[in-house]
Amino acid sequence: MIKKCCGLLIALISSFAFVLLHPLESSAAEKALKVLTSTFPIYQITRNITAGSDRIAVDLMIPAQLGCPHDYALVPQDMKKLAKADLLIINGLGLEEFMGAPLQKAHPGLRVIDSSQGIGQILQYTESKPDTHGHSEPGHEQHHDDEPNPHLFASPRMSALLAQNIATRLGQIDPTGATLYTTNAQAYSQRMQRLADDFAALGKRLHNNRIVTQHGVLDYLARDIGLAIVAVVQAHAGQAPSASEMLQIVATVKQEKAGALFTEPQYPEAVGKTIAKEAGIIAATLDPVANGPEQAPLDYFEKVMRTNLATLEKTLGSN
Numbered sequence: 001m002i003k004k005c006c007g008l009l010i011a012l013i014s015s016f017a018f019v020l021l022h023p024l025e026s027s028a029a030e031k032a033l034k035v036l037t038s039t040f041p042i043y044q045i046t047r048n049i050t051a052g053s054d055r056i057a058v059d060l061m062i063p064a065q066l067g068c069p070h071d072y073a074l075v076p077q078d079m080k081k082l083a084k085a086d087l088l089i090i091n092g093l094g095l096e097e098f099m100g101a102p103l104q105k106a107h108p109g110l111r112v113i114d115s116s117q118g119i120g121q122i123l124q125y126t127e128s129k130p131d132t133h134g135h136s137e138p139g140h141e142q143h144h145d146d147e148p149n150p151h152l153f154a155s156p157r158m159s160a161l162l163a164q165n166i167a168t169r170l171g172q173i174d175p176t177g178a179t180l181y182t183t184n185a186q187a188y189s190q191r192m193q194r195l196a197d198d199f200a201a202l203g204k205r206l207h208n209n210r211i212v213t214q215h216g217v218l219d220y221l222a223r224d225i226g227l228a229i230v231a232v233v234q235a236h237a238g239q240a241p242s243a244s245e246m247l248q249i250v251a252t253v254k255q256e257k258a259g260a261l262f263t264e265p266q267y268p269e270a271v272g273k274t275i276a277k278e279a280g281i282i283a284a285t286l287d288p289v290a291n292g293p294e295q296a297p298l299d300y301f302e303k304v305m306r307t308n309l310a311t312l313e314k315t316l317g318s319n
Contacts, residue, residue: 032057033174036085038096040064040291041153041301042115042162046089048188048298049167055177056170059085067266067291068151068217072098082106087173089166092116093150113169115162116152123149123223125216125235154288155220156196156305160189195305199225202309207317208259212249212275214267217288225312230256233263233272240271246278253279260315262286284315 033056037043043060050056061078062069079102082088088103090096092114096103103112116122125147152158167185171178203209203226211227213219215234222229231252233241241249253261253275261276261283263269269285276283289304297303 034084034086035059036061036081036088038062038088038090038099039069039153040066040296041159041289042089042091042166044289044292044296044298044301045115045153045159045163045188046166049163049170049181049184050177051184051298053177053180055174064294064296065291067264069095069098074098074102078102082110085110087111087113089113089115091150091153091162093122093148093152095150111173113166115165116150117165119152119158119161119165123219125149125219149216149219151217151288151290152220154217154290155224156192156199157224158220159301160192160196163188163192191302195302196224199305199309202313202318203227205318206259206312208257209316210256210258211316212253212258212261212272212281213286214262214264214272217264217290218262218286221288221308228256230258233261233275234267246271246275249275250279253281259317260284262315264288264290266290282315284311286311 032054035046035050035056035058037046037058037060039062040060043058043064046058050058059081061081062072066072082102083106086109088106088110090099090112093116152162163185167181170181174181199221203224206225206227209225209227210230211222212231212233213222213229215232215236219229231249233249235241235245252258258279258281260281261272261279263272263283263285265285265287269283273283286308287304289301292300292304
């Protein structure tokens with residue numbers, strides 16, 4: 001009799017626990033932190049950091065295929081995402097100019113993480129001509145308008161720092177998940193550092209380290225490798241050079257004996273190819289991973305960068 005009663009009691013408790021469990025799970029799902037990321041690179045980094053967590057729902061504001069949002073304007077769908085978000089993670093350094101006024105009008109409970117905050121060794125934008133002495137430093141040349149270059153995401157070393165910043169701030173906002181975020185960020189950073197080391201090793205073997213780029217998105221990667229950018233096709237992203245500016249770039253390429261001109265898949269390549277042809281150098285494509293597929297794998301950045309590594313070696317030659 002006692003055994004029968006105990007069995008019945010256990011069954012009742014189990015049934016009661018089962019009924020209670022589902023509302024709790026539903027409540028936990030409803031309380032998941034809604035994290036909105038401004039650009040595809042920040043979205044991918046955040047996904048790597050929060051992998052394995054059921055406490056955070058990560059979404060991307062602008063289309064994944066967009067690329068650098070220099071001329072982007074928010075649409076109603078973007079505003080709806082912003083209104084529902086608990087947390088917004090941005091690249092920073094002026095890349096999200098399109099969010100200026102709307103962000104100021106966002107709901108007061110929205111918290112913002114600037115992933116670039118506190119990172120040192122920030123470059124300025126490159127110009128399309130060498131300095132007055134005819135030389136260029138690896139990664140950048142003269143500065144213009146004293147504007148910081150926000151394209152940290154195209155450098156594996158800088159991506160590691162972005163990940164650490166995001167993980168630290170996420171852990172402060174969600175202490176329960178802090179250990180997971182820190183662990184994931186450390187693993188991601190280690191992969192980025194190995195990738196950066198491979199780029200740096202290639203830089204030491206290249207026959208020619210002088211290049212021309214589409215715009216300032218590759219400056220940090222060039223610094224990692226030890227490449228000197230002698231000219232850029234677009235001094236301002238999205239603005240094609242005039243005929244006289246193209247002639248000036250050609251003259252600079254010849255003077256500096258650049259080895260190749262690199263276009264980006266996010267921009268038309270016709271102008272770059274024309275300049276390369278006139279200057280007598282190779283034109284190839286390097287992808288800064290400013291955009292990507294909607295359902296990109298977590299290692300998408302690494303795979304694309306490995307392709308870039310092979311392109312650099314093939315184009316510039318190595319020992």
